[in-house]
Amino acid sequence: MPVVYQSPKDKTYEPPPRLAPQTSVMSSYVVQPSRVYFATQAPGERILLFLRKHPITQLPWIIGALVLISAPLLILPALSSIDLFPLDLPLAYSLILIVFWYLMTFSYIFVNFILWYYNINIVTNMRIVDIDFLYLLVQEVTATRIGQVEDITYQRTGLFAALFDYGDVVVQTAGEQVNIEFLATPRPKDTVRIIIDLMGKV
Amino acid sequence: MNFQLFTDGTATVIMIVKIFIIITLISYAVFAFILYQQMIVKHRTVETPRGPFLITVALVHLFVSLVLLLVSFILL
Numbered sequence: 001m002p003v004v005y006q007s008p009k010d011k012t013y014e015p016p017p018r019l020a021p022q023t024s025v026m027s028s029y030v031v032q033p034s035r036v037y038f039a040t041q042a043p044g045e046r047i048l049l050f051l052r053k054h055p056i057t058q059l060p061w062i063i064g065a066l067v068l069i070s071a072p073l074l075i076l077p078a079l080s081s082i083d084l085f086p087l088d089l090p091l092a093y094s095l096i097l098i099v100f101w102y103l104m105t106f107s108y109i110f111v112n113f114i115l116w117y118y119n120i121n122i123v124t125n126m127r128i129v130d131i132d133f134l135y136l137l138v139q140e141v142t143a144t145r146i147g148q149v150e151d152i153t154y155q156r157t158g159l160f161a162a163l164f165d166y167g168d169v170v171v172q173t174a175g176e177q178v179n180i181e182f183l184a185t186p187r188p189k190d191t192v193r194i195i196i197d198l199m200g201k202v
Numbered sequence: 203m204n205f206q207l208f209t210d211g212t213a214t215v216i217m218i219v220k221i222f223i224i225i226t227l228i229s230y231a232v233f234a235f236i237l238y239q240q241m242i243v244k245h246r247t248v249e250t251p252r253g254p255f256l257i258t259v260a261l262v263h264l265f266v267s268l269v270l271l272l273v274s275f276i277l278l
Binding site: 089106131 | 246266273
């Protein structure tokens with residue numbers, strides 16, 4: 001009997017030698033990460049690329065955090081010296097307000113960090129998955145099979161993108177399916193090359 | 203604007219500030235709890251080796267916000 005369909009489980013993809021496996025999952029470009037799994041991962045599905053936005057794109061909120069940290073140290077003495085603001089609150093009130101300020105600053109840093117940490121693009125040997133946490137409560141997961149990818153392009157715009165080698169990768173899929181975008185991902189050229197290699201094998 | 207009235211710190215003003223701080227801290231504690239819950243959801247979506255540590259950080263953050271609320275009830 002002729003073989004109509006062959007399971008893709010025997011298909012394996014080995015990245016080029018220069019894209020050796022890495023262990024750090026704090027990085028924004030990890031090849032074949034160890035001990036990383038995602039919710040809809042199928043049996044036999046192996047993560048080949050694990051991507052986040054380039055760390056340099058997080059600079060605005062890091063600067064914002066530094067301003068928030070230093071604000072009470074700079075502004076409070078200045079205000080008290082010009083006697084413009086009612087700072088003669090009881091000591092307990094001032095202490096609680098200052099502690100609360102730093103707690104809010106911490107949550108600002110923490111929320112921004114986890115939004116970066118959990119906004120992930122994954123390329124497996126079967127699929128391309130885009131996991132987005134747009135805000136704290138909004139989660140969006142998009143996935144497409146490698147076989148349904150029609151076209152893939154990358155775009156690197158701006159001085160920072162050229163200096164730090166990051167850009168947007170757009171994966172166009174067949175039919176009505178939503179396109180997948182990897183925004184500000186490091187080494188977009190290598191990412192595109194790996195996906196094209198995978199498309200050739202499927 | 204006459205700030206002298208404010209700096210005099212009448213009991214009414216202090217009471218308004220106290221209520222404002224308490225309500226804000228209660229809201230913040232709710233936010234900290236949602237943040238902790240969201241960390242668990244995120245970790246279920248993508249499991250990484252650093253995930254449990256981040257959940258612990260969110261839990262400590264929730265604990266600190268509750269302690270601050272408790273302290274503000276006692277001190278203010």
